[in-house]
Amino acid sequence: MRSELLMIFLFVPLCPTVLHALRYFSTASSGVPNFPEFVVVGLVDDVQMVHYDSNTQRAEAKQGWMEKVTADDPRYWEKETQVSQRDQETYKDRISTLKKRFNQTGGVHTYQRMYGCEWDDETGVTNGFYQFGYDGEDFIAFDLRTKTWIAPTPQAVITKHEWDRDADQNERWKNYLTQECIDWLKKYLDYGRSSLLRTELPSVSLLQKTPSSPVTCHASGFYPNKIMLFWTRDGEELLEDVDHGEILHNHDGTFQKSIDLDVSSVKAEDWGRYSCVFLLSGVKEDIVTKLDPKVIKTNWGKTEIKRDGENAKSTGVTIKPVHTSHSGSLIT
The missing domain is CATH 3.30.500.10 (MHC class I-like antigen recognition-like)
Structure with a gap:
């Protein structure tokens, strides 16, 4: 029991x-x-x-x-x-x-x-x-x-x-x-x-400066600032090889936040096991962004993940009911 x-x-x-x-x-x-x-x-x-x-x-x-x-x-x-x-x-x-x-x-x-x-x-x-x-x-x-x-x-x-x-x-x-x-x-x-009581979902992008740099999951344009942003592997939250950034203000009153994933030890065939998950207080859906080289915005290529209105419009992004298992603490 x-x-x-x-x-x-x-x-x-x-x-x-x-x-x-x-x-x-x-x-x-x-x-x-x-x-x-x-x-x-x-x-x-x-x-x-x-x-x-x-x-x-x-x-x-x-x-x-x-x-x-x-x-x-x-x-x-x-x-x-x-x-x-x-x-x-x-x-x-x-x-x-x-x-x-x-x-x-x-x-x-x-x-x-x-x-x-x-x-x-x-x-x-x-x-x-x-x-x-x-x-x-x-x-x-x-x-x-x-x-x-x-x-x-x-x-x-x-x-x-x-x-x-x-x-x-x-x-x-x-x-x-x-x-x-x-x-x-x-x-x-x-x-x-x-x-004050509105909710706004963000645009989510995957960014990487160089092929050896961490992959950054960047969420911008969300409100309020009570969120969770974390990386998962096989649906479980990663507590190692990640680096949380601070929640920052945008000029329009919304917020932004990033979290880095060290991919130096990740095999190419294992990238599909990783995802970035964004949770917003009061919203029953999460935004899941799969770690896919095709959608990473880099200094040597231009691809981007965007959220437009109620629909996520780009490869690698799905929006679904919250179900992911994780033990992350509230980001404030």
């Missing part, structure tokens, strides 16, 4: 789930020429929707759908502006304080804050985060479980003790990060549903 359960588990694909996130980044700086002293950027699923800086002195929408926010809160933009203006003065003073603690004079310095929350729309699991950095290094972070502050550097211990004593404020931050932030995240996702 145990072996039967194991076999069933092995053949259940681990499909990527959508983890939505709301993040705010605040940056105060000194000594940086031609750059605002204070900047705030708000993002939903890596899409910027709010901006404030010390030059304009006002919070502004960066997406058309953010104008809908006034239906829920008519004073939204006024309050966002006021909060950012207060933080601007506070963070300017903190840079002066930290320069003394670190025994610094002059130069370029930055004080940054990042806070927000995450929500898994399938499991309902949430998470919150609130942390600060100084000059590119971690300075202090909030522990949601204990509602206390973690100081990774000696210069932050004074701040930790001061903030730990304000139990009421820490309780408010926990409530915001675990409840209010999640509520706003869901509202923003609803406002921008047509763009």
